Structures are given as structure tokens and as C-alpha cells.
Amino acid sequence: MQRKIVYVNGIERSVVAEKSELLSDVIRKSLRLTGTKVGCGKGQCGACNVIMDGKLIRSCITKMDRVPDRAVITTIEGIGTPRDLHALQMAWMVHGAAQCGFCTPGFIVSAKALLDGNPDPSREEIRDWFQKYKNACRCTGYKPLVDAVRDAARVLKGEISMQDLAYKIPQDGKVFGTNMPRPSAAAKVTGSWDFGADSGMQLPEGTLQLALVQAEVSHANILSIDTSEAEQMPGVYKVVTHKDIKGRNRITGLITFPSNKGDGWERPILCDTKVFQFGDAIAIVCADTEKHAKAAAKKVKVELEELPAYMSAPAAMEPDAIEIHPGTPNVYYIQKIAKGEDTKPIFEKADVTIEGSYYVSRQPHLPIEPDVGYAYLDDAGKLIVHSKSIGLHLHLYMIAPGLGVEPENLVLIQNNTGGTFGYKFSPTMEALVGAAALATGRPVFLCYDYFQQQTYTGKRSPFWTTLSYAATKDGTLLGMETDWSCDHGPYSEFGDLLTLRGAQYIGAGYDIKSIRGEGRTVCTNHAWGAAFRGYGAPESEFPSEVLMDELAEKLGMDPFELRYKNVYRPGATTPTGQVPEVFSLPEMFDALRPKYEEAKKRVAANSTDTVKRGVGIALGIYGAGLDGPDTAETDVELNPDGTVTIFNTWEDHGQGSDMGTLATAHEALRPLGLSVDQIRLVMNDTSKCPNSGPAGGSRSQVLVGQSIRVGCEELIKSMRKANGCFRTYDEMVAEGIPTKINGKWTAPANDCDANGQGNPFCCYMYGLFMVEAAVEIATGKTTVEGMTCVADVGKVVNKLVVDGQIYGGMAQGIGLALTEDFEDIKKHSTLAGAGFPYIKQIPDDMEIIYVETPRPDGPFGASGVGEMPLTAPHAAVINAIYNACGARVRHLPALPEKVLAAMPK
Structure with missing residues (x-):
């Protein structure tokens, strides 16, 4: 043991610790400054960053024998408080840079160290700094973080004031459709938002x-x-x-x-x-x-x-493979799809047919906060x-x-x-x-x-897919044949539902009259299959979007025009035979067309003999819900002081359920004239809140949002008097009218049948992705230099939240395309080993174009958003690689050696 004096956030503290004890543990457990987070535990994520004697360090790999006596240490708590924010913290809030918020303190401390030495860093200098100090974020796609540092620098230089930077509530008090920071933002940027490891330290003695x-x-x-x-x-x-x-x-x-x-x-x-x-x-x-x-x-x-x-689906399907669960075959679920006429004669008579086989990998989720x-x-x-x-x-x-x-x-x-x-x-x-x-x-x-x-947590279930298209000479799709195997690991939970996604999303976005195919769920001994953003769409739409490019080449068509020709228009149906709820895809393509033409010219002009550049596109579709008559409930209560409390289990894992709940409730309660502060949220406790369903499948804004709307509107009806005025709480009680209302809403949808036909979702989300990529000819290394998403997610409930979801999803798409994997248990067991994309692997040039088509069944016209950004951006990356250098990678991730091997010799 050794005793040291340290000055932490300007306060002299005496600590006694083993030489080998980590500074992060001393800060968190001895000094109880839990704003400093520990994620990877290996210095690869930067969540633990603190400033010591003027230098930025990672406290989770700094032992106490390397901490000088009388060291001066700054943690997030020393930078600002909720009532006295630093410019960085304010900027983080107004740019939506704190999503889940776990990495946020480490980033803000890191940015503080940067600005202390460079008061006016360029965007590239900011990116270089975060790359050097291994600041990792899985939520934001990094762009909002750079925006925040730039604006904070402007405040610190006196170019703008904190008041100029701060969010201003509109005069009409509106919340829905604004850039209002989420309710949890101030706590997250100041490190006072306690995560599981923090609240676990508050458990009683004897734990x-x-x-x-x-x-x-x-x-x-x-x-x-x-x-x-x-x-x-x-x-x-x-x-x-x-x-x-x-x-x-x-x-x-x-x-x-x-x-x-x-x-x-x-x-x-x-x-x-x-x-x-x-x-x-x-x-x-x-x-x-x-x-x-x-x-x-x-x-x-x-x-x-x-x-x-048996570490893969093909291995577990071998004839001599033993049953992993005795009595249950390793192939334990079969999903058919049969839409329209039989495809066999269509393929025999078609002008053009094409086939390809594809693999989407066991992508790890790579959160910064470990399970707790x-x-x-x-x-x-x-x-x-x-x-x-x-x-x-x-x-x-x-x-x-x-x-x-x-x-x-x-x-x-x-x-x-x-x-x-x-x-x-x-x-x-x-x-x-x-x-x-x-x-x-x-x-x-x-x-x-x-x-x-x-x-020991689930991973994306890999899909092995073989896919064929039949088309006319002019590019009209006539038919599709599919075969897919879902490697779901050893445990069955939701494996059949995931396999159904292949029937729903392979070929999604295009009017294909005749489809035949079969998928299967396979039990293996690799990591169990868990939901991952996009849930089946990245696995399904990767083959159909890459094969669209291959078909375009065979037809001699531009891949943009081939897609435009075949997208949903009135009269079209989805692969499940459902009529889409809106037909905005042509408008989305029209919005992207000029940018696509500019990108084609740009990559051609900037290609060299050593670095080839290309542009790729892909279309992504996803349904908002968990299939069929999905239901959610919310309780809405009028309080004695005239405020309203919303009770639900809209679970928040970074996507912003607090903001979704608040904005939707505020919009529904507008007749009462309530301010934001008069709406209280009680969330995510099964003893207090009704069943709102899980936060997955991008169902929450639609399903839970509608239940919030219903509950609020029913409360308003109960409060309304014959003269149009509203009863007070006391008047409600006096008249025996309940002050607490249960809002319940069920999606007007039905389950798919044995052939994958039905109307499984009332609302869909649509995303059109464009990627500009550069490929080093000597190594095969690919860099994504620009990314655009044209998004139709209905009415945007909160632009900060939705922007952040899309940026983050696109970044995960780059990781899925190029680096991320969990195949080798030893090699892929760390953030860096699993191919986590740091800031320099994600482009700063990211653009979102919104086409806001109100959804008839969405709350105030909103659809979901979270899954859409990861439906197909990885396919756009792969298509851009081919456009750049002629290398077609069908087996993800597209590591440099795979790209190099696929280049034309």
C-alpha cells in the first residue's frame, strides 16, 4: 500500500492504494467520482479519459505507481455541472452528441485537453486527436461530436456566447419536430447520469x-x-x-x-x-x-x-453432424416464400437471369458499456x-x-x-x-x-444466401428465387422470427411479382443469435442490393436507373404481398439523383493509379414493429398540481426514448397548454409501468407513441367539460372520474402465412444510401470518404435524435462492410480485435436528406427510425468498392486481403 496526495478537480485528496491498483478504480471507488467510466478496460475506448498534470491519459490502464505524488487530475466533474455547464457540455447537448452517454465524459475530457492546447482546431485536427487517444463512440457516427467541439471553441474564443449556443424553446412552446436536447442530456454531459456500474456502487453493505x-x-x-x-x-x-x-x-x-x-x-x-x-x-x-x-x-x-x-450453419447441416440439442434437429425451422406465379417458367423465358451467393458476418454489437x-x-x-x-x-x-x-x-x-x-x-x-x-x-x-x-452475449446471426433475379432487356424485374440459412447459434429465441425476415426483406423495395424461396434456422455452437440493429434486414438486403448492381452491369444499365425503374409505385407490393403504406421511393431517388451524378464525376476525377475511387448505392427497407397485431400500453395520469405523468416501458438504450415519450406526449397534450416541465416521465420499471413491449424492431415510436397519444387524448376527453374548458384534478376526483388512463394501441397488421405472405407492418422506413469509397490498389484497403442517406421515416419527431440514429447506423454499416467480425473467439474478443471503427474510419462527410411522408398509422405521422440506417449501407460500400476497382466482395467483412484477391488481375 502507498499513500499519495492528489489534487482532483482542484481539491486536495489523500488516497491509499496498492501500487498495481488502477487510477480508474481509485477515482471511481475511493473518490466516488463515477463520471469517469470504464468500458473496454484495455485503453481502447477512451471512456476512462482524465487529464493528469496537463496530459490526457486513459485511467483504466494507468496504475497508481505511475501517478506522481501531488498529481493534478481533472475528471468530468471538474469541467462543469448541470447548473454551470462548460461550453463543451452545452455544445454536446445542442448537437445531440450524447446519445447513450456512456462515452460522453471521456470525449468531453478529451476535447477539453485538446482545446487547452489548441483553441481553434480544424475538423481534421479534432478527428486526429480523438483517433490518437482512442476515443470510441458506437452511437453517434462521430460527426456531431466534431460539430460540438467546433462550436465550443467558438464560445471559448468569444465569437458566440453560451446563450447564442443554447437551445431556445420556440415561442409556441412546441417540442414535436424540434431540435430540443433530450431530457437526460445535461446529466450525461456532466457525468452525473449513473449507469449500472455506478448505481451498483450504491447498493447496501453486504452486497x-x-x-x-x-x-x-x-x-x-x-x-x-x-x-x-x-x-x-x-x-x-x-x-x-x-x-x-x-x-x-x-x-x-x-x-x-x-x-x-x-x-x-x-x-x-x-x-x-x-x-x-x-x-x-x-x-x-x-x-x-x-x-x-x-x-x-x-x-x-x-x-x-x-x-x-459446429461453428457455422454449413457445418451443422452436414449429414454426419450430431444434434446439438438431442431430439431436436440442427435445422429446426423452415420458412417458405411463395408470391405470385411459379418462378420456374419465368426464369426459363427471361431475357436475363443472374445468380450470386453471399455471406453477412457474425457482427458484434460492440457497446462501450459492458453488460452489468x-x-x-x-x-x-x-x-x-x-x-x-x-x-x-x-x-x-x-x-x-x-x-x-x-x-x-x-x-x-x-x-x-x-x-x-x-x-x-x-x-x-x-x-x-x-x-x-x-x-x-x-x-x-x-x-x-x-x-x-x-x-457471452449474442451476436448478429450470419446469413448464407443464394439469390437469383430474372429480368427483361429493359431492366424490369420479373422474378426472384432465394435460399437462405440463418446461423442462430445454440439458442432458439426469436430465431424463427429472424428467419422470416429473409422472406420479408430479400428484394424489398422492388415490385417483384413472382418470388419463390426457402430459408432455415440452423443451430450451431458459435455465439447465440441476438437482435442487432436492422434485425434481419442487413443480412437480407445485402445480397439483393449487391445482386442489383451485378444485374445492372449485365444489362449495361446504371445501377441507379435500374433501381429507379423497379421501386415501389402505386400497384406494387412488397415481398409479402403487402401494399406499401406510402410511395415515396421515386421522390427519394429524385432527391439523390443530382448528388449521385456529381459523385460519379468526382470519383472519376480523383482516382489515380494507386488509389481508385468509386460510388455505390443501395436501398434499405424496414418495417416498424414486431409483426402482426403488435400492441403497446402507456398510462397517463393527471396529478394534483395539474401536471401530467407518463408511465411506460419504452426502454432506452441510447436511441432517446425519453425524448420520444416527452415529444409525443407534449404534442398530444397541447390542448392543455402544458409546458415541457409540466410533463413528468416514469419509465422502465415493471412494478410501476404497463407493458409497452420491447425496444426493438423500430416499433417504439410507432407502437408506444400511439399508446401515448391514445392515453393523452383519452385523458383530455375525460377532463373536457361541456363548455369546452377542462376539469381540474380536484374536480375530476369530486365527480368520480379516473385521473389515470391506460392508453393502448394495436397495429392494424396481420401475421405472415406459411408462404411469407401477409401485412406484417403498418409502417415502414425507407433509406437510400450513397457511398464514395477509395481503394488502395497495392493493399486492398478501403476508406469510405463520403456517405449520404435519403431517409423517409415519416414526420421527424426530434431532429437531433433522428440525425444521431442515422449517423450512428451508417457508421455501423461501414464497420459491418469493412472490419467488424466475431468469428475467431480469441482474436475478436476486444474492441480493436473485433474491428471497431474509430473516428478516422468513419467519414466526416456525412449527409442526411429527409423526405417526410406522414404515416397514416404513425403518431402524428411518425414512423420508426433506428433499424433503417443499418439496413443496406454496407451494400453501398461493397458496390462502391466494385465501382472503384472491379473487386466484387460477397463475403463480409471486406478485409483488405479479400478486396485485393477479388481485384481483376
Whole structure:
């Protein structure tokens, strides 16, 4: 141990710590300055950035023996407070630069260090700085962050005032359709927004720290589990195994379709007979400290009989492959699509046919905040679980039977959450912390390190797709034939629904009269398939959008014009036979056309013998909802002081549900003349809020938004007097009129049939992407230099939020196209190893063009947005590579060696 004096945010502090202790732990745990976040734990994300003696450092890799005595340290808390914001913090708010907010303190501290040394940095200097100091953001696409630094610099130089920079509420008080910063923005930019690891530090004395014993092989029979040595280790309270779980010890996958050959009960909470994937949890060590828990976890002895591991769909479909779940075939669900006439004679008579085979990879979500949660029993004996769940009511029913808890005795609460991008649509640690709390009777806390985040959370399910088009000489699409395999990992949850997405989205956007195809869900031993932004569309629209370019080349047509010729117009139907709710695609293409023509000239003029440049486009479509009659509920309550409270479980994982709820409610409550401050939000606690459904499938703004609208309008009806005035709270009570209304809304849609035909979504989202890319001929390295998205997501509810969603989705599309993967468990277990795109891998030249077509079934005309930006930008990147250098990559990611190998020799 050593004692040091440090000056933190201008205050002298005395700290006693081991030499090897990390500065981040001292700041967070000893000094309780939790604005400094720990993400990757390896200095690769910058969330932990602090300034020490004038230099920017990553505190998660700085040991205390490298901290000088009397060091001067600045954390986010020393830069500004919610009542006294620094210019950087104000700029971050007004540019929407804090989405989930987990990386925000690290970025603002980093930007402060930059501006201290360079008061007027250019955009490229800002980007160079964030690249050098490994500041990583998964939400924003980086552009708003650079905008924020530039404007903060203007304030600090005196060019504009803080008042000039601050958001101004319009005179009419309107919120819907404005640039108002989200309600959580001030807390996020000042580091006072507590995430799960922060609130976990506020648990009572006696809270047990958890460590998992996890499988280090991908497939095995369990012969024995010996916890005896671990139980004798210092500080250990209990080692929990499957024997301690009173319920079924399974997480139900909620099988969607009757034709599924599995029963959905194959995923263990704690493995009992088998290991199905690397990282599967076998035991939980509960101890007084995390250090003691992890040390004891190493002493648990697990005897295994290793089995063949099928790490891809083709491997698991081999005739000699054993059943991963005995009694259930590895191919456990088949999805057909049959639209219009039989395609065989159409292909035989067509002027032109073309076929290609494609692979979309096991993309990792790569949030900056690792998975974290805790659980305890309340005074009434109910089990309370706090986590990053984005499906609170859904997860409650998925884990309750496995834990042996009646649903009414289980409460799920969402912590303030760093971006999940869909992986938390699946339960991850909810059942684990629940099992530990039940087995010990004590509060318990678990936070994954980044290796666990990578190896024991779900990933995008890869698709292996073969696709064919038939067309006339003039480019009219006549028919499509498809075959796709969904590698969904070992657990079935939502695998059948994901496979249905192939039927819904392969060829989406085009009027194709005849379609035949078949898809299948395949059980493998690689990472289980979890929802990921776009949920099936990136896997489905990649092959159809790349093959459109290949068809255009065969026809001698411009790929832009081929698409324009075939997009939805009145009389067209989707692949499921549904009539689109709006026909805005021609207008979107018309909006992009002049920019596309300019881009073609620009890439031709700027190509050289060593660097070839090209332009690529792709069309992306996505439905807002979870298929068929999807339903959401919201409670709306009039309070005694005349304010209104909105209760819902619109889970927020960075996309801005607080802003969506506030803006939609404010618009619906306009007749009451309420200000923003008179609308209160109570969100994401199943004991207080009705079931609004999970925050996935871009359903929330439509489904939850409509339930908010309905609830608010019903409250207004109840308050309205015969003379048109409104009753007060006291008058409502006196007349026996309920002051709390349940708003409920169900989508006017129906489920697809066995052939994939139906009207699954009432609202869709449309995105047209254009990419300008540069390819180094000697290496195959690709750089995206510019990106444009023409977006029709209905009426824009909040431009800051929607802009941020689109920028962030496009950035993830670049990662999916070029670098991101989770195939090699060891190599891809870190942010950098998995191909995380830092700021210099994402272009600063990003543009969004809105075509706002009001949706008949959207709240005040809005559709969803979150999935759309990742439907097809990766296809545009791949098409741009081909346009640049003639290299056609059909197997993602397009690593330099793949591009180089595909170049014409």
C-alpha cells in the first residue's frame, strides 16, 4: 500500500492504494467520482479519459505507481455541472452528441485537453486527436461530436456566447419536430447520469460480488462440477450451481411459430448436462469482493467430455453432424416464400437471369458499456432485477419459470443504459443475478469485463444466401428465387422470427411479382443469435442490393436507373404481398439523383493509379414493429398540481426514448397548454409501468407513441367539460372520474402465412444510401470518404435524435462492410480485435436528406427510425468498392486481403 496526495478537480485528496491498483478504480471507488467510466478496460475506448498534470491519459490502464505524488487530475466533474455547464457540455447537448452517454465524459475530457492546447482546431485536427487517444463512440457516427467541439471553441474564443449556443424553446412552446436536447442530456454531459456500474456502487453493505465460472470450449458434455475448493476460498459466501435453482433452470425462447421443431426450453441458466457455446455459465461465485470472487471462480473444477463443435450453419447441416440439442434437429425451422406465379417458367423465358451467393458476418454489437446488473429481494419478498434489458416485461416472462418465481413476484427495472444496439433484446445476466440473489438471500452485483461481453452475449446471426433475379432487356424485374440459412447459434429465441425476415426483406423495395424461396434456422455452437440493429434486414438486403448492381452491369444499365425503374409505385407490393403504406421511393431517388451524378464525376476525377475511387448505392427497407397485431400500453395520469405523468416501458438504450415519450406526449397534450416541465416521465420499471413491449424492431415510436397519444387524448376527453374548458384534478376526483388512463394501441397488421405472405407492418422506413469509397490498389484497403442517406421515416419527431440514429447506423454499416467480425473467439474478443471503427474510419462527410411522408398509422405521422440506417449501407460500400476497382466482395467483412484477391488481375 502507498499513500499519495492528489489534487482532483482542484481539491486536495489523500488516497491509499496498492501500487498495481488502477487510477480508474481509485477515482471511481475511493473518490466516488463515477463520471469517469470504464468500458473496454484495455485503453481502447477512451471512456476512462482524465487529464493528469496537463496530459490526457486513459485511467483504466494507468496504475497508481505511475501517478506522481501531488498529481493534478481533472475528471468530468471538474469541467462543469448541470447548473454551470462548460461550453463543451452545452455544445454536446445542442448537437445531440450524447446519445447513450456512456462515452460522453471521456470525449468531453478529451476535447477539453485538446482545446487547452489548441483553441481553434480544424475538423481534421479534432478527428486526429480523438483517433490518437482512442476515443470510441458506437452511437453517434462521430460527426456531431466534431460539430460540438467546433462550436465550443467558438464560445471559448468569444465569437458566440453560451446563450447564442443554447437551445431556445420556440415561442409556441412546441417540442414535436424540434431540435430540443433530450431530457437526460445535461446529466450525461456532466457525468452525473449513473449507469449500472455506478448505481451498483450504491447498493447496501453486504452486497455480494459475483464471478462466473464459464465454459472455455464450444460444445461438451458435463461430467462433474466440483465447487468444494472454491467454497473454502477467502471471502466466498456461496458457489451457486444448477442444483440451487428451484425452477426449470431454463430461459424460454418463446417459440414464435408452431412449425418450429424445438420447444424453446433449450437454454440453461446454469449449464447442467451440456455446454453449448464458449462462455456458457456453469457456476456463480458469490463473495465479499470481486477480487475474491474471481479468485475462487478459478478453483471450481469442471470435468468435460468435449464434443464436435459446429461453428457455422454449413457445418451443422452436414449429414454426419450430431444434434446439438438431442431430439431436436440442427435445422429446426423452415420458412417458405411463395408470391405470385411459379418462378420456374419465368426464369426459363427471361431475357436475363443472374445468380450470386453471399455471406453477412457474425457482427458484434460492440457497446462501450459492458453488460452489468444486480438483484435483491425487497421487503415484500419480491425478486428485483436491475439490468440493461430492453425488453423488461418480455424478459420477466422468459426468466420467471426458469428461476421458479411467479411473475407477480418478479420485478425488472432498466438501469440507465449504455448503448446495446439490440443484444439486450435477449436476457443475458438477468437470470444469473436473479438465481444468485435467490440462492443467497443477499443483494448481488455482476459486471462483465470486455472479454465476457464479447464471448457471452449474442451476436448478429450470419446469413448464407443464394439469390437469383430474372429480368427483361429493359431492366424490369420479373422474378426472384432465394435460399437462405440463418446461423442462430445454440439458442432458439426469436430465431424463427429472424428467419422470416429473409422472406420479408430479400428484394424489398422492388415490385417483384413472382418470388419463390426457402430459408432455415440452423443451430450451431458459435455465439447465440441476438437482435442487432436492422434485425434481419442487413443480412437480407445485402445480397439483393449487391445482386442489383451485378444485374445492372449485365444489362449495361446504371445501377441507379435500374433501381429507379423497379421501386415501389402505386400497384406494387412488397415481398409479402403487402401494399406499401406510402410511395415515396421515386421522390427519394429524385432527391439523390443530382448528388449521385456529381459523385460519379468526382470519383472519376480523383482516382489515380494507386488509389481508385468509386460510388455505390443501395436501398434499405424496414418495417416498424414486431409483426402482426403488435400492441403497446402507456398510462397517463393527471396529478394534483395539474401536471401530467407518463408511465411506460419504452426502454432506452441510447436511441432517446425519453425524448420520444416527452415529444409525443407534449404534442398530444397541447390542448392543455402544458409546458415541457409540466410533463413528468416514469419509465422502465415493471412494478410501476404497463407493458409497452420491447425496444426493438423500430416499433417504439410507432407502437408506444400511439399508446401515448391514445392515453393523452383519452385523458383530455375525460377532463373536457361541456363548455369546452377542462376539469381540474380536484374536480375530476369530486365527480368520480379516473385521473389515470391506460392508453393502448394495436397495429392494424396481420401475421405472415406459411408462404411469407401477409401485412406484417403498418409502417415502414425507407433509406437510400450513397457511398464514395477509395481503394488502395497495392493493399486492398478501403476508406469510405463520403456517405449520404435519403431517409423517409415519416414526420421527424426530434431532429437531433433522428440525425444521431442515422449517423450512428451508417457508421455501423461501414464497420459491418469493412472490419467488424466475431468469428475467431480469441482474436475478436476486444474492441480493436473485433474491428471497431474509430473516428478516422468513419467519414466526416456525412449527409442526411429527409423526405417526410406522414404515416397514416404513425403518431402524428411518425414512423420508426433506428433499424433503417443499418439496413443496406454496407451494400453501398461493397458496390462502391466494385465501382472503384472491379473487386466484387460477397463475403463480409471486406478485409483488405479479400478486396485485393477479388481485384481483376
